[in-house]
Amino acid sequence: MHILYQGNLSSSGGGPAFSVRNSMRGLEAMGHDCKLFDPSLGNLFELLCGKNFSDDIGKIDVCHVNGLWSLSGHSVCRLAGASGIPYVVSLRGMLYPQAYRNRSHWKKALAGRLYQFDDLRSATCVHATCEEEMAHFRNFGFVNPVAVIPNPIPVSDGKRRFPAKFTLGYLGRIHPMKGIDKLLYASAESGLDVPLLIAGEGDPTYVRFLRRMVERLHLKNVRFIGYVEETAKERFFDDVSVVALCSDFESFGNSVAESLAHGVPVLVSSGSPWEAVAERGCGWRGGGTVEDIANVLAVASGLDRERLESMGEIGRELVRGYCSVELVSARLEKMYLWMTGAASRPDFVFVK
Numbered sequence: 307m308h309i310l311y312q313g314n315l316s317s318s319g320g321g322p323a324f325s326v327r328n329s330m331r332g333l334e335a336m337g338h339d340c341k342l343f344d345p346s347l348g349n350l351f352e353l354l355c356g357k358n359f360s361d362d363i364g365k366i367d368v369c370h371v372n373g374l375w376s377l378s379g380h381s382v383c384r385l386a387g388a389s390g391i392p393y394v395v396s397l398r399g400m401l402y403p404q405a406y407r408n409r410s411h412w413k414k415a416l417a418g419r420l421y422q423f424d425d426l427r428s429a430t431c432v433h434a435t436c437e438e439e440m441a442h443f444r445n446f447g448f449v450n451p452v453a454v455i456p457n458p459i460p461v462s463d464g465k466r467r468f469p470a471k472f473t474l475g476y477l478g479r480i481h482p483m484k485g486i487d488k489l490l491y492a493s494a495e496s497g498l499d500v501p502l503l504i505a506g507e508g509d510p511t512y513v514r515f516l517r518r519m520v521e522r523l524h525l526k527n528v529r530f531i532g533y534v535e536e537t538a539k540e541r542f543f544d545d546v547s548v549v550a551l552c553s554d555f556e557s558f559g560n561s562v563a564e565s566l567a568h569g570v571p572v573l574v575s576s577g578s579p580w581e582a583v584a585e586r587g588c589g590w591r592g593g594g595t596v597e598d599i600a601n602v603l604a605v606a607s608g609l610d611r612e613r614l615e616s617m618g619e620i621g622r623e624l625v626r627g628y629c630s631v632e633l634v635s636a637r638l639e640k641m642y643l644w645m646t647g648a649a650s651r652p653d654f655v656f657v658k
Contacts, residue, residue: 313372321560328458332635369393383425392430392645399557435558436579458634473501475546477561480508485552492599494523501527543568566621588621
């Protein structure tokens with residue numbers, strides 16, 4: 307099967323870039339041909355005219371657009387529709403109320419009226435990573451079939467080493483909705499001042515705000531280590547005891563799954579779809595308030611290495627059986643075959 311992916315694979319692409327990269331790798335390992343239409347690799351005129359792939363459009367079986375609001379995504383939807391090629395749009399959390407009604411709401415509302423909502427209505431299928439995301443999509447009045455498929459996560463087989471001293475980690479985009487400020491407040495409130503490694507990049511103004519907060523709270527063990535590439539990411543997981551993601555909301559939370567896949571227990575807020583973390587015993591899931599986080603820090607920092615290792619192994623098996631690259635790629639293949647009329651509708655594709 308020939309599949310065209312639209313997406314940004316640069317570091318600024320964050321979680322969606324990670325997901326696109328792993329999806330393509332998994333499908334290629336199954337023998338499919340995946341082409342990438344990356345908006346960061348062409349100029350705006352080429353993106354709008356589709357010159358990067360218009361010559362090959364007849365060879366493509368299905369198109370997969372990642373995220374909303376971009377002109378590059380719209381150009382793929384437009385060309386696919388004009389050529390009679392089925393296409394799927396991955397929402398990437400962008401229709402959650404908290405994401406849609408942020409400071410750029412007027413831009414999104416305008417883009418929706420001009421092209422985005424039509425592109426969604428015309429999609430053969432829409433991809434959500436959890437049922438909550440599907441519900442938010444339905445709240446806009448759309449009736450398309452929705453495939454609920456988690457993001458693909460590589461699972462590490464190697465046994466990791468743990469730091470000598472309990473260390474908390476954060477991995478992801480540095481953004482106000484990610485709750486990093488709550489981690490800092492919780493560390494100060496608990497009186498533990500546990501070492502905290504913050505890995506990721508974001509708005510420089512907000513990063514400066516967080517650095518000033520560290521100084522104001524007199525925290526001595528906080529390090530901002532910036533964006534980590536794949537090799538550095540392995541070292542990051544070896545250097546932390548627990549990874550925290552206390553976002554206001556998450557449609558998936560790649561950093562949670564990545565941490566578990568590397569044998570690292572996690573602390574997540576109720577804004578993420580990771581109920582299994584508490585149910586299976588590979589971490590903690592709470593309300594995400596400063597008090598909640600401080601209480602978990604007090605408990606987690608008192609656990610011995612053997613207990614943390616055991617929790618980490620449970621998390622690794624959770625990811626292996628839920629969202630490994632192999633499992634997710636097989637689901638994507640079934641979705642694409644159904645979209646092209648070559649197979650019946652899978653049970654994870656929901657029709658209203």
